[in-house]
Amino acid sequence: MEILGNQSRKVLLYTTGCPKCEIIKKKLTVKNIDFEEVNDKDEMIEKGITQVPMMEINDELLDFVKANDWINNRK
Numbered sequence: 001m002e003i004l005g006n007q008s009r010k011v012l013l014y015t016t017g018c019p020k021c022e023i024i025k026k027k028l029t030v031k032n033i034d035f036e037e038v039n040d041k042d043e044m045i046e047k048g049i050t051q052v053p054m055m056e057i058n059d060e061l062l063d064f065v066k067a068n069d070w071i072n073n074r075k
Contacts, residue, residue, distance in 0.1 A: 011035040013057040014044050020064050021053040027071045 013035050015021035015027065027037050035055075038044070044052070047061070057066035062070055 010056075010058065014038045014047075014052055014054040015036070016041075016052050018052060019058055024053045024055065024064065024067055027068070031071055031074050033071065033074060048067065068073055 011028070011033060013021070013024060015025065015038065017035055025035075044054075047056075047060070049061070050061070053067065055062045055063055055070070057070070
């Protein structure tokens with residue numbers, strides 16, 4: 001859970017362990033952003049996720065590029 005001001009953001013990373021998934025995991029770790037890793041393919045299918053990595057922040061799904069941008073803009 002990331003705390004921004006008075007708002008907390010739950011960060012979920014949907015991953016299968018692919019190279020792009022590992023990049024996002026490493027970036028989150030380096031930036032000290034708490035996240036929960038989700039590898040359950042059935043859960044991904046239920047959410048309509050057809051590619052990974054996907055990052056979910058407060059019910060908003062971000063693809064690899066948008067997740068990268070979001071992480072890069074964190075202090």
